[in-house]
Amino acid sequence: MTPFFLANFVNASDPAVYKRKIYIDLGIKDFYSSLCWIMQNYPVKFDAIHGFECASDLSNVAALSSQIDACVRGTAADLKQGYTPEGVKEILHIYYNYIGTDENPATQPPTRGLSQVMKDLNIEKDDYVVVKMDVEEMEYALLDKIIADGTYKLIDEVRKICGQCEDATGCTDLSHGFSFHPISCRCLSKSITTIQRCTSLVGKCFINHETTRKHSSRKQGT
Numbered sequence: 001m002t003p004f005f006l007a008n009f010v011n012a013s014d015p016a017v018y019k020r021k022i023y024i025d026l027g028i029k030d031f032y033s034s035l036c037w038i039m040q041n042y043p044v045k046f047d048a049i050h051g052f053e054c055a056s057d058l059s060n061v062a063a064l065s066s067q068i069d070a071c072v073r074g075t076a077a078d079l080k081q082g083y084t085p086e087g088v089k090e091i092l093h094i095y096y097n098y099i100g101t102d103e104n105p106a107t108q109p110p111t112r113g114l115s116q117v118m119k120d121l122n123i124e125k126d127d128y129v130v131v132k133m134d135v136e137e138m139e140y141a142l143l144d145k146i147i148a149d150g151t152y153k154l155i156d157e158v159r160k161i162c163g164q165c166e167d168a169t170g171c172t173d174l175s176h177g178f179s180f181h182p183i184s185c186r187c188l189s190k191s192i193t194t195i196q197r198c199t200s201l202v203g204k205c206f207i208n209h210e211t212t213r214k215h216s217s218r219k220q221g222t
Contacts, residue, residue: 005043006130006157012044018128020047022121026099026114026142027134028053031064034132035092036071042130045081049092050121054109057096061089068092099135101145114142115151123154132159 011017023046028034035051051058058064069085077083097112098104104111123129133139139160146152 007043007128010128010156012128012156019124019126021128022046022123022130023049024117024121024129024131025049025051026132027136028058028094029055029134031058031067032071034134036067036077038132039071039077039081039083039088040075042081044128045083046130047091048121049088050117051092051094052097052099052112052117053094054096054098057109058094059096061092061094064092065089099142100138101141113145115146115149118151118154125154127154129155130157130159131155134160 006012012021021044023038023042025034025038028051035049039046039049061068065085068088072078072083072085072088077088095112096109098107098109099114099117100111102111102113103116133142135142143152143158146155
């Protein structure tokens with residue numbers, strides 16, 4: 001089953017439409033199942049990849065050299081998306097931090113607020129931004145925060161790692177039904193979460209009408 005990707009519905013690779021393509025991974029866990037998976041499967045080549053992980057310090061990208069090589073060489077990341085191992089090492093940035101609604105330097109590792117992270121990365125409205133969330137049930141609080149402070153306007157697609165997987169029906173059809181809807185539920189097993197849980201998350205994100213208008217106007221060239 002092909003996962004739902006917003007880039008299949010908008011011209012995300014056109015530099016005249018989007019200045020940069022940026023992927024932000026909140027909760028890497030490990031390189032292969034997260035960052036490698038997105039490079040091999042997401043249908044655009046990202047200009048910058050930022051990952052956050054609190055369980056272990058993966059910030060030394062050079063130490064991941066052999067994993068990056070294995071992920072890219074001769075795979076879809078190379079043959080379809082155009083990544084090179086050397087190029088990935090330049091665009092990949094990994095941070096040893098918790099992610100929360102607000103900054104808290106007193107935690108170990110320090111907690112970064114998602115809205116502040118977006119500012120620090122100089123994310124702009126004409127960037128194509130995909131955010132993956134796997135932050136131990138903090139997703140709903142993060143969504144509430146970025147909706148309240150307007151940061152959601154900078155994000156084109158949110159991908160939520162869903163922990164309660166049953167089958168691959170219902171939820172994917174629901175996502176496709178919203179066309180340029182900036183949400184997709186994908187489980188770690190690559191199947192789809194229960195429709196009830198996906199509906200809850202979709203309902204929280206679907207208020208992003210400005211994102212919908214943004215993509216609609218870009219498709220029309222306005």
